[in-house]
Amino acid sequence: ADRSNSPESQLVSVIVSRRENPVIRRGNEILQFDDNVDTLFFPEMTIERNLTDRNVLILSWTVGVTIQINFIQITSPTTTLVLNVAASVAGIYRGRTYGLLGTYDGQASNDLRAQNGQIINADSSLEQIHRQFGVTWSIDPITSLFHYETDQSAIFFHEKNQLFTPSFIEPSNSQAEDASIRHACNIDPSSLPASWNIAQRTCYYDISVTKDESFGQTSLNAGNEMLSIKADQRNPPLFDITLPVYKEAKKGDKIQLKIVASSEYPSSVIQLSAIHLPRDAKFNVQTGMFEWTAIEGTEHVRIRAFDMTYNLTATHEIVFEVGRTNYSPTQFEVKILLFFTAFLFAFLSK
Incomplete structure (x- = not known):
């Protein structure tokens, strides 16, 4: 969840x-996609199904x-549905992240930062990294945002975390198994493990442990995508942070907003387009100017910024929450009102 x-x-x-079914909730509401709908729009975010792979869900705030x-x-060992999760953030968060994914500042040396701020040496053993870094980021029962079944709780899983001791020994495979896993993970048959990239290492480990090639190859694909993003330094365009996500107005108000987006990469070319506009609204894709005469009710504008250089969106x-305009009587109505007020006053004075 993101705190928007x-x-x-x-x-x-x-x-x-x-x-074994995926369940998506927003607040107390369970969300479902209609057959012909692949994107759900909300004020602070969108939830999209991948057009080519319906097993991929993208949440964008x-x-x-x-x-x-x-x-x-x-x-293996039983048929189970699991979630493979990847997260990315815009360039404005550089130097502002912490946790199991490390600090987004381009320095690998401080990624293993425990919750108390202590930085663990990257050359430490797997067991040391687990105990001095990983365990410190286990879910806090008090602040957990996870959804739990009726007979489970954050405390239940917290206790499980404390009791769990993973294996710190690399899985061993027979020669035939090793060759098969290398093939599934696109690893050169004669290469040494030290030369493998993170995607290949993750794939090899996952298949070794689960004996499930599809699971390992999904890790491989996710890892390769992360490596590609890192190599190309690709972050999506960023809209002006002063832009509102919610705005109140009165019926008839003339609303003008400059909607612009930029990229942290000098070579990027950003193209703006309107996905949705309120009735009778105008959006100039060249200048980014949005103009609209407010109509009573709830309306929204949704603008897309497309990085034509790196194919990022x-x-x-x-x-907009538009209420009624405060009623202002005409000059004629004021005169009529004064006349009847004077008449009533004279009548009551008799």
């Missing part, structure tokens, strides 16, 4: 039910946070 600055933002959760979730069915939505 929209007054209408709500907690979002994606879970796997006990019947207007504040510059994107989470991609792959629903994967593993078959960002969107920004503003919800």
